[in-house]
Amino acid sequence: MKRKKPIVTGTLQQKADRYYLVFRIPDSSGKLKQKWISTGLPVKGNQRRAKQLLDAKLVELQADYDRRSRQAGWSVAEVGEVPFDEVVRRWMTRKRSEVAPSTFEGYEHITARLLPYFRKLDLTMDEISPTVLESYCEFLSDAGLSANTVQHHLTLIRSVFNDEIRNGAPILNPVKCVKAPRVETFQGETLSVEQIGQLFRLFEGDPIEDIVHIGVIYGLRRSEILGLRWEDINRETNTLHIRHKVAEVRINGKRQLIRSNNLKTEASRRAFPLSSDIRQRLEHRQARIAQNQASNRWYSQSDAAYIFVDANGKLLSPEYVTDHFRWKIAHSDLPKVRFHDLRHTCATLLLxxxxxxxxxxxxxGHASYLTTTRYAHVDARSKEHALEIMSAALMTGENN
Known part of the structure; x- marks a missing residue:
């Protein structure tokens, strides 16, 4: 028998000499939930107006219910019988408009492996067991993926199941019972003070010289450095503000720059005092930009708000910074550090x-204290200092 389409119903109710709209809205399982909305209209002389508001709101609520049902794509009671890869594709369709482009790009990298694997198995949601997922983890590990990357795959699968469960689907999340590979704490490469001096000499006169200096001194993320605008420099208070970012993602197969005020976390929104060296560098950069504008008839003004532009006025891309930095390091005697390792270096030197x-x-700008402990691993001298403090305390106790 064909299931009847759930309908939103509503009536007019009088309370305290006012009209109220009372609706019964089906939830994901078909159970009715009541919702009261005040019209603000006195009962006397407003019945027709109240009825018009009721009809208009009924249309709106029914359309909203139908939209959410279409997004789900099926009755929640039947979701367990739907092929898993189809559920993942529909989950991706929803997430495209819900998450940042850079986040969605990460999802695409994961599903590029996940979808072909499960499409071949032809398993429904109900057939995705912990054993099946552990076999998938082994498949990924055998393909050379790190334990961290395997965890990212499991996180996406967990989210797919959780979204359906929140929508009322009568299923369990098998990821909870998966014995996942142990994730090793990542230790980034760091440079010593002497090596930092060598790094600065290596990039002297280079197009990203100032970017490298800011990366070491402030430990900024690449997206934060390239997102710096002239309005973020307050010369009166001698302050540099972090409140904008520039990221690079692949959309429909093409690399695109994403400019946004939505930083990685709220803690990323911070300010620094300008060091005399960085202030001088910014002043020299501004002067060079003025020279380029005056001498280059093809100079672009589209990115004039940004600090780090090339000789033609175009904003430097994150990919260019990463690739150029890697190339320079590869042709030097320095350890093979990545650009992001400048952030590790900054944290370690501060500690x-x-x-x-x-x-x-x-x-x-870490949101979590635990993140800081991963970046700034304690070095030998810090342990020696701690030992000195402990020894001094014990000696004092013995003397007493």
Whole structure:
């Protein structure tokens, strides 16, 4: 028998000499939930107007219910019988408009492996068991993927199931019972003070010289550095503000720059005092930009708000910074560090010089204290300092 389409119903109710709209709206399982909405209209002389509001709101609520039902794509009671790869594709369709482009690009990398694998198995949602998922983890590990990457795959699958469960689907999330590969804590490469001096000499006169200096001194993310605008520099207070970012993602097969005020976390929105060196560098950069504008008739003004533009006025791309930095490092005697390792270096040097982890957390803009402990791993000298403090305390106790 064909299931009847759930209908939103509504009536007019009088309460405290006012008209109220009372609706019964089906939830994802078909159960009716009541919703009261005040019209603000007195009962006397307003019945016709109240009825018009009721009819208009009924149309709106029914359309909203139908839209949500179409997004789900099936009755929640039947979702367990739907092929898993189809559920993932529909989940991706919804997420495209819900998450940042850079996040969605990460999802695409994961599903490029996930969808072909499960399409071949032809399993429904009900047939995705912990054993099936553990076999998938082994498949990924055998393909050379790291434990961290395998965890990202499981996180996406967990989200797919959780979304259906929140929508009322009578299914369990098998990811909870999966024995996932152990994730090793990532330790980024760092440079010593002497190596930083060598790094600065290596990039002297280079197009990204100032970017490298800012990366080391402030430990900024690449997207934060390229997102710096002239309005973010307050010369009166001698302050540099982090409140904008530039990221690069692939959309429909093409690389595109995404400019946004939505930083990675709210803690990323922070300010720094300008060092004399960085202030001088910015002043020289501004002068060079003025020279380029005057001498280059093809100079573009479209990115004039940004600090880090090329000789033609175009904003430097994150990919260019990464690739150029890697090339310069590869042709030097320095350790093979990535650009992001400048952030690790900054954190480690701050810790080495006596800054607390809480101070470093604020400096780097970490939302979580645990993230800071991963970036700023304690070095040998820090342990020696701790041992000196402990030894001194014990000696004092013995003397007493």
């Amino acid at each position: 080495h010089e006596g800054c607390s982890l809480r101070e470093i957390q604020s400096y780097l």
